[in-house]
Amino acid sequence: MTRPVILTGDRTTGPLHIGHYAGSLKNRLSFQDSHRQFLLLADTQALTDNADDIGKVRRNVLEVALDYLAVGIDPAKTTICLQSHLPALAELSMLYLNFVTVARLERNPTIKDEIRARGFGRDIPAGFLCYPAAQAADITGFKATVVPVGEDQAPLIEQTNEIVRRINTAAGREVLPEARAVIPKAGRLPGIDGKAKMSKSGGNAIALSASPDEISAAVRAMYTDPGHLRVSDPGKVEGNVVFTYLDAFDEDQDEVARLKEHYRQGGLGDAVVKRRLEDILQALLAPIRARRAEYATDLAEVTRIVAEGTQQAREVTEATKREVMDALGVFRL
Template sequence: MRPTGRLHLGHLVGALSKWVTLQDAYDCFYFVADWHALTSDFADTSQVTEYAYDNVADWIGVGLDPGKSTFFVQSLVPAHAELYVLLSMVVPVPWLERVPTYKEQQENLKDKDLSSIGFLGYPLLQTADVAMYDARFVPVGDDQVAHLELAREVVRRFNNFFGGDALVEPEPLLTSFSRLPGLDGGKKMSKSIGNTIHLSDTPDEVRKKVMSMYTDPKRVRADIPGTVEGNPVFTYHDAFNPNTAEVDDLKARYRAGRVGDVEVKRKLADALNAHLDPIRERRAGVLAKPDRLKQIL
């Protein structure tokens, strides 16, 4: 995970909750991808170390256990870079240019200079990250299959040149990576956009952000029937409110124009804070012992 900012609810439902499950079934390696952070954020590295420790505190906060899995910082294992260089000698440039996210990211991050060799070679560094540990499986969602297929092709090409089984060809461990819409109703939570609720936000910060969330724009009064489908407030209720009876009741009354957005949001804030309280408590305990955190990494 790239240390480019504080982690948010999107990271929780999209990856971290799945990682927690995987740690009990596999020998897992979770790392702070600080070199990957440089591919798009090389102009300012002043907060990389701070975010690295903060992110790992979040990992432990959500339930990842350094006693069950291996945590490390990418740049502290120079062999990642060495293998990346070796792989770069045999991989044609068009292989990297055809990766779907290459042009997508250039479109989405127009405010950043992404014309570097480092950014083009991002998927190749990912391949080195995986091949370094003879990883058999890599957890990916549908949108990341292209990256892993490239890694498989790179490994096969490398093995053809330097040895039939020098590197292990990884296989996808397909998981259903959920996506949360942003607080502004955007397609997803994004650190760069700022439409997020962080795992480390205080209860008051969570409540304030929830109360400002985008809802049904056509509903100007509480007695007007509202739309639940595609409404981010209800998407969050479905994801974080364990009281399904309450959620169903809110949806029914919302559709009938018998409940206001304020009540719906207040109940969401309560549910979110109940979900985040134990995470905040565990991460605070980790950050209170910085020497232990450094030892873990």
């Protein structure tokens, strides 16, 4: 039987962190054997708000690829490809912009939130505003029917499906499939400082390549309950980053539940739960860090893996582009 197609990826703006691992990378590993998976190094998307630092985007293409390989992404099972080297995606993006209005783009909740977070005001880069059409091109270019995203990204999948329906209506038949968003149970991890979003640029993340000392320092600095001043004081679990991370990474959830109850009643110090979390993160990241270091000794091989995957992806996306153009009746030489 034909395996369902899945598309996912990351902006190449910096190395990946444990939030990426909990939110998407673990799922991608599990999808490798059951799906035809394409993993997009989204350097073109990264330029929508980093055009003033193209060097950063370029440098991080291989950094993100290294993280993929380090966590166990197998290029024999998952196609790793570079967005900027897939011209069919850019052509489909331009085409799709004729099937969506500026007002609809501006109403997209994800785009509205990101515009507000970045403080663009009305000085919104056109590429950023048009990102939903570009993502629709990414998804449909591979004819993906499964797209793992965070809950905040679900409106983008909804808008992709709106564009798909308009294309199919214009063509008079189903040319493109609709996609289903897969939202991870872990949800988005907060930063170690307790802020809502863990980010590479915010300095509140733990990189997958973090050293033992960096992991230890990050756990020690984690936001807990500011009202939990003494060990004997009852503490709050809600909003406590240490417990949020234990929920995401500790395999013994019965013990986590017991620790939460103890913490709420009082008599359990932050140092104890932080020590447990540090041990878990050290064990998780040590093999990832070692594999990453090994791959990093041969960047030519990493580049070859990306180039080979990109060639495979180019053939797939070019075929989709031709099919969409023909279905819409675009003149063909």
